[in-house]
Amino acid sequence: MRTHMCGELRFSEVDKTVSVCGWVASRREHGSQLSFVDVRDHTGVIQCVVDNEVDVRSEYVVRITGVVRARLEGTTNINLPTGEVELGECVVEVLRTAEPPPFPIDSRADKVDENTRLQHRYLDIRRERMQRNLRVRAKVNSAIRGAMEAQEFVEVETPMLVPSTPEGAREFLVPSRKDPGSFYALPQSPQLFKQLLMVAGVDRYYQIARCLRDEDLRADRQYEFMQLDAEMSFASQDDVLEAISKAVEAAAFAVTGETPPPIERMTWRDAMETYGVDKPDLRFGMTLVDLTDVFSATEFKAFSGAASIKGINASGKAEEMGRNKLDGLTAKAKQMGAKGLVWLKVAADGTLDSPVAKFLSADEQAELVQRFAAVAGDLILIVADEWDITCEVLGTLRNDLGRPPVWQGPYRYVWVTEFPLFVGVDKETGKPKPGHHPFCRPHPEDLDKFETDPMSVRALAYDLVLNGWELGSGSIRIHESDLQRRVFNALGISDEEADKKFGFFLRPFEYGAPPHGGFAFGIDRLVAIIAGEENIREVIAFPKTQSGTDLMTGAPTPPNAKQLAELGIRVLPPKA
RNA sequence: GGUCCCGUGGUGAAGUGGAGUUCACGCCGGCCUGUCAAGCCGGAGGUCGCGGGUUCGAACCCCGUCGGGACCGCCA
Numbered sequence: 001m002r003t004h005m006c007g008e009l010r011f012s013e014v015d016k017t018v019s020v021c022g023w024v025a026s027r028r029e030h031g032s033q034l035s036f037v038d039v040r041d042h043t044g045v046i047q048c049v050v051d052n053e054v055d056v057r058s059e060y061v062v063r064i065t066g067v068v069r070a071r072l073e074g075t076t077n078i079n080l081p082t083g084e085v086e087l088g089e090c091v092v093e094v095l096r097t098a099e100p101p102p103f104p105i106d107s108r109a110d111k112v113d114e115n116t117r118l119q120h121r122y123l124d125i126r127r128e129r130m131q132r133n134l135r136v137r138a139k140v141n142s143a144i145r146g147a148m149e150a151q152e153f154v155e156v157e158t159p160m161l162v163p164s165t166p167e168g169a170r171e172f173l174v175p176s177r178k179d180p181g182s183f184y185a186l187p188q189s190p191q192l193f194k195q196l197l198m199v200a201g202v203d204r205y206y207q208i209a210r211c212l213r214d215e216d217l218r219a220d221r222q223y224e225f226m227q228l229d230a231e232m233s234f235a236s237q238d239d240v241l242e243a244i245s246k247a248v249e250a251a252a253f254a255v256t257g258e259t260p261p262p263i264e265r266m267t268w269r270d271a272m273e274t275y276g277v278d279k280p281d282l283r284f285g286m287t288l289v290d291l292t293d294v295f296s297a298t299e300f301k302a303f304s305g306a307a308s309i310k311g312i313n314a315s316g317k318a319e320e321m322g323r324n325k326l327d328g329l330t331a332k333a334k335q336m337g338a339k340g341l342v343w344l345k346v347a348a349d350g351t352l353d354s355p356v357a358k359f360l361s362a363d364e365q366a367e368l369v370q371r372f373a374a375v376a377g378d379l380i381l382i383v384a385d386e387w388d389i390t391c392e393v394l395g396t397l398r399n400d401l402g403r404p405p406v407w408q409g410p411y412r413y414v415w416v417t418e419f420p421l422f423v424g425v426d427k428e429t430g431k432p433k434p435g436h437h438p439f440c441r442p443h444p445e446d447l448d449k450f451e452t453d454p455m456s457v458r459a460l461a462y463d464l465v466l467n468g469w470e471l472g473s474g475s476i477r478i479h480e481s482d483l484q485r486r487v488f489n490a491l492g493i494s495d496e497e498a499d500k501k502f503g504f505f506l507r508p509f510e511y512g513a514p515p516h517g518g519f520a521f522g523i524d525r526l527v528a529i530i531a532g533e534e535n536i537r538e539v540i541a542f543p544k545t546q547s548g549t550d551l552m553t554g555a556p557t558p559p560n561a562k563q564l565a566e567l568g569i570r571v572l573p574p575k576a
Numbered sequence: 577g578g579u580c581c582c583g584u585g586g587u588g589a590a591g592u593g594g595a596g597u598u599c600a601c602g603c604c605g606g607c608c609u610g611u612c613a614a615g616c617c618g619g620a621g622g623u624c625g626c627g628g629g630u631u632c633g634a635a636c637c638c639c640g641u642c643g644g645g646a647c648c649g650c651c652a
């Protein structure tokens with residue numbers, strides 16, 4: 001039907017007779033003798049000159065045949081890539097008329113309520129922004145496949161109807177018709193299957209896998225999302241990180257044309273000490289400075305004896321942070337479990353302006369100014385508490401005060417390694433809880449601390465972080481039963497209970513599980529950041545709203561009585 | 577489960593207790609031979625999300641509800 005795409009016509013095509021197909025982006029009529037029709041396809045827009053009357057309206061689908069010609073002098077349009085040429089002597093065929101769209105099919109719709117965009121997603125996707133995002137996504141998928149295949153990973157598809165597993169995210173359940181009262185679960189990840197593929201000798205597996213989790217939605221979370229899921233046998237942590245790095249770098253290169261610098265590494269401990277979060281945003285400073293030693297002999301009661309005292313310097317923020325906002329920060333710190341928040345403003349004469357300044361000695365004040373390299377107009381925030389609270393509170397305040405939008409460059413990837421094996425304590429059993437999942441391999445250097453100091457045991461577990469967003473995580477797994485038993489013991493899970501809960505998963509390991517480890521990262525998140533979006537809905541063709549509905553199709557909808565009867569399901573009346 | 581924000585013609589905004597809800601874009605009709613998300617003239621189009629309350633009077637204040645969003649919890 002067409003010989004060229006709209007956006008590709010250039011000076012080099014002059015004098016050629018061409019046909020283009022697309023949608024009417026706009027028309028400008030100058031009487032019955034002359035009108036301009038801009039035709040759009042996903043490659044761009046070309047101006048077509050019609051010398052007679054045509055009745056075409058916005059978004060009519062047309063095929064236009066004409067001769068490419070240079071535009072008259074003074075009428076080129078520098079805003080259009082095709083702006084040096086136009087189609088003349090046009091014959092217009094209307095392939096389909098169209099209703100006026102509910103919003104303009106261009107960048108003006110960026111301001112349209114997302115409701116409306118989602119209700120008419122097929123029109124939203126017609127826009128350049130969405131076309132670009134979906135094509136970025138396709139490039140990322142393709143580059144990842146290429147990188148994984150070049151490293152001899154084998155793509156294996158795993159089932160979508162799987163058994164419900166005891167731990168982890170809430171699952172979507174699918175009723176069984178053949179066995180009423182029984183349900184499949186939709187997979188929150190292919191974890192079980194990929195590890196069994198290692199037992200099966202696949203050696204290197206990958207899949208661009210759809211994962212489903214019935215947890216509340218966010219800007220960076222959808223019920224369904226895509227992950228690069230991978231697992232390797234006979235591999236060290238370095239092997240896994242290197243393999244995944246290649247996939248990420250290939251994806252970035254495919255879109256930006258630049259290979260990012262080698263992805264740096266940071267231990268979890270260092271991330272918490274310096275950034276106060278396990279997903280540090282390395283694009284800005286305001287790092288946490290340790291002050292515990294400064295106040296080791298302080299008279300100030302709030303600081304004296306505190307396990308960990310740290311602070312951040314919000315450079316130049318003293319002026320804009322009035323009493324109200326500081327009270328807000330304090331309230332947030334307290335809500336997060338801190339006993340309080342100390343703030344000090346550096347005055348023009350270099351002295352510290354703060355309600356607590358009078359409790360601090362001259363030496364302490366001088367040392368503070370020096371540690372933060374503080375100058376007039378700076379705002380220093382200090383928390384004194386248990387180490388984890390001090391870090392978390394300041395990390396949160398640091399992000400609140402300084403973090404740029406996630407898409408803003410430069411891209412700062414970082415591997416966060418050596419996550420703790422256990423995090424927190426189960427309120428009921430008094431036993432440690434797994435930081436990740438109970439199959440993560442403990443750090444070999446910490447094996448002797450297992451029974452004596454379990455909370456200090458590190459795991460061979462790692463996250464990949466980009467601009468403060470967690471892209472994904474992975475670990476080296478436990479492949480031997482004796483080590484697995486020690487972990488279960490530390491978790492307070494008896495052999496009997498372990499067999500009951502996880503036997504289906506662990507029993508196959510008895511047939512010869514190789515040492516293995518893997519990783520999974522979220523493609524939606526990676527694409528969003530590379531595409532310059534701060535919401536993954538912008539890189540998903542048909543996303544759901546925060547309450548989990550699809551505004552275009554109306555899903556979810558109630559089933560009919562026949563469906564329910566077949567499934568042996570009776571629906572309870574809604575709660576009063 | 578929680579906190580906060582938003583909801584006014586098709587779209588985006590203005591209107592924070594008082595006459596007929598205002599404007600821009602879009603839409604429809606007319607004019608127009610070089611425009612370019614054209615220009616000029618005219619026109620149509622609104623349950624102010626919904627329900628209740630306060631008031632002489634509510635788009636506006638209060639309560640509830642629905643829809644959407646950001647975040648916390650949650651996401652081993």
